[in-house]
Amino acid sequence: MNSRVIAEQILHLGHITSREAMVLGLTPAQWAVLRYFARANRFSRTPSAFAAFHCTTRGTASQTIKSLEAQAYLTRVRSEADGRSARLDLTDKAKAILAHDPFEALVRAADALPRGARGHFASGLQRMLSQVARERGKPVFGTCESCGRLEGDGCSSEGQAPYVCGFVSEPMLLKELDNLCINFVQGKRMTMTGSVTGATPR
Known part of the structure; x- marks a missing residue:
């Protein structure tokens, strides 16, 4: 196209x-x-x-x-x-x-796309957003699950969170990983040990 x-x-x-x-x-x-x-x-x-x-x-x-x-x-x-x-x-x-x-209405339209198409579409849009933001000198927002600053392997011992934000040295829970962050840096998408569902209003 x-x-x-x-x-x-x-x-x-x-x-x-x-x-x-x-x-x-x-x-x-x-x-x-x-x-x-x-x-x-x-x-x-x-x-x-x-x-x-x-x-x-x-x-x-x-x-x-x-x-x-x-x-x-x-x-x-x-x-x-x-x-x-x-x-x-x-x-x-x-x-x-x-x-x-x-x-x-737009969320429902995106949800109607085949699962594989949603993944490719999301990746493509993130690349477009990142490029335009860089050209305009604006910060790039993204989610923890594909951020280069996310640390951890998803395993946690008693009393500890499975992930850590390396930028602020704060623990991150699995349910937080698909939230938007201003400290985002593009990295390889992590393979999560649990399912990260769509964000819901907190």
Whole structure:
């Protein structure tokens, strides 16, 4: 298939799933914030990381995030390490409304693809995202399971996690490995000892 046709189809998919009018009282920008925080790992659930992911300004990102905090969709959790930094977590209210996200139409379309095709498609899209991000000088986001900084063999002794993020020296559980991370570096996809299911809002 012609490369321009592929690029146009990807762009069109984005338009028809993100340019919805107000749905359940939330704007497209607010939906984008909720989707991001549902997928981001605990190291990446910050306003600055969201701004980097969506290539927007920190000011614009902060305004949208504050509006969702005011509506009780997001809650701020202070870091136990220093007490100054904080991460943003979805509330139960946010998890419930994400089931009605207009973006789910695209998820269902992807799920309808054959399993083998999904794997090749995901790999191809990641390569495209990485190339465009590098050309634009933007950070490349990805998941732990294909990150060069993930350490461990999936085996764990009592009281220890099976994987470790080598960038922040923090333990990682199997269920966290398909979450988005701002510290991602492309590496060889690991063979996991358990199944990593699709991320669910936390």
